[in-house]
Amino acid sequence: MMDRERQEKDIQKVFESTQASYRAAIENTFALQEQTLEFARSLLEAPEEALRTQAENNRAMLEALAEQSRRQREAMEKLVKESAKVYESVLQTPFSHHQHHRKFEEPKEAPEVNR
Secondary structure, three states: OHHHHHHHHHHHHHHHHHHHHHHHHHHHHHHHHHHHHHHHHHHOOHHHHHHHHHHHHHHHHHHHHHHHHHHHHHHHHHHHHHHHHHHHHHHHHHHHHHHOOOOOOOOOOOOOOOO
């Protein structure tokens, strides 16, 4: 009974941490998308002269967005790897109780066999 309760608590913790991580990743993705749209909007609405003077700033912005996108991709990859590790741990929990018990005695010959 205690193992089942502990397993349910572990599973709940896994789901809560995974949910929070995915929520943060999604929020970051939306923020990046919003920044990209603002950048695109500024390109469309700016006069030609302003576009010329902002060429270097635009390039810097694109590089920053690419870097942020790369970091978010790496964070998502890490999240997926960590989720897989935790999930694997949860799957192994039912078998972990064998590690806490003494080893079973080695089988001995039955007296009936020695007759």
